[in-house]
Amino acid sequence: MTDDYAAITTSIMAAVQVIATVQFERLLKEWTAPVLTSTERKWAAQDRVIARLKADQEPTQQELAELGETTVLRQQAERDGRNGLIKFGVTGVLWATLSLLIVWTIVKVLRWSATPHHGPAPELASFVFLTTVSAVGALVLAAMVSVMARVIGSAFVDERRQKALREHLDEVDRRLRAYEESLSTTSDEGGGIPTTGAPADG
Numbered sequence: 450m451t452d453d454y455a456a457i458t459t460s461i462m463a464a465v466q467v468i469a470t471v472q473f474e475r476l477l478k479e480w481t482a483p484v485l486t487s488t489e490r491k492w493a494a495q496d497r498v499i500a501r502l503k504a505d506q507e508p509t510q511q512e513l514a515e516l517g518e519t520t521v522l523r524q525q526a527e528r529d530g531r532n533g534l535i536k537f538g539v540t541g542v543l544w545a546t547l548s549l550l551i552v553w554t555i556v557k558v559l560r561w562s563a564t565p566h567h568g569p570a571p572e573l574a575s576f577v578f579l580t581t582v583s584a585v586g587a588l589v590l591a592a593m594v595s596v597m598a599r600v601i602g603s604a605f606v607d608e609r610r611q612k613a614l615r616e617h618l619d620e621v622d623r624r625l626r627a628y629e630e631s632l633s634t635t636s637d638e639g640g641g642i643p644t645t646g647a648p649a650d651g
Contacts, residue, residue, distance in 0.1 A: 450574035455558050458581045465584040466551045472591070473544040480537040483526040491519040547587055554580040 494516040501508045508516075554577055561567050 450570050458577050459558050461581050462551045465588055469544050469548045476537055476541055484530050487523040487526040491523045494519045551584055
């Protein structure tokens with residue numbers, strides 16, 4: 450292994466490490482933020498009701514309604530968090546493992562570079578190569594899987610929505626066609642001048 454090779458691979462792994470850290474933090478926030486946000490909203494609603502009770506006053510209907518709504522949202526966030534435990538847990542473990550592997554490899558390379566009269570260390574060079582390829586490959590694969598998951602998830606949600614709201618969506622389509630026909634009729638009666646856009650000169 451040469452010094453140039455060590456410098457190049459270390460730079461690549463450091464860049465991947467930064468991206469992996471950002472991805473891990475994003476996943477953690479995506480998993481925990483709904484629970485934390487709904488909890489804070491529930492606590493705020495509870496505090497308003499408690500303040501009323503401490504002042505020997507009856508809570509208003511709006512305050513009670515808000516407390517009930519925030520309680521339901523908190524329970525829903527907890528259910529979603531439990532349902533996503535496997536997804537975020539597995540993904541988080543993978544990112545954490547990749548990060549530890551990169552850090553360990555960088556430390557080994559730095560120690561090799563700091564050793565006076567260091568030799569070629571072919572085994573270390575092979576290990577660094579495999580780590581670099583694995584890190585970059587995992588990064589590219591994660592991006593592709595993320596995009597595909599969003600596309601498939603969007604299609605699945607749209608299909609469920611179509612089934613659940615079939616009757617209403619058909620009515621929405623009929624209303625849209627009627628609206629477009631009315632625009633066409635208005636345009637014809639106006640001598641072919643479109644109803645939108647800038648007026649003609651003259």
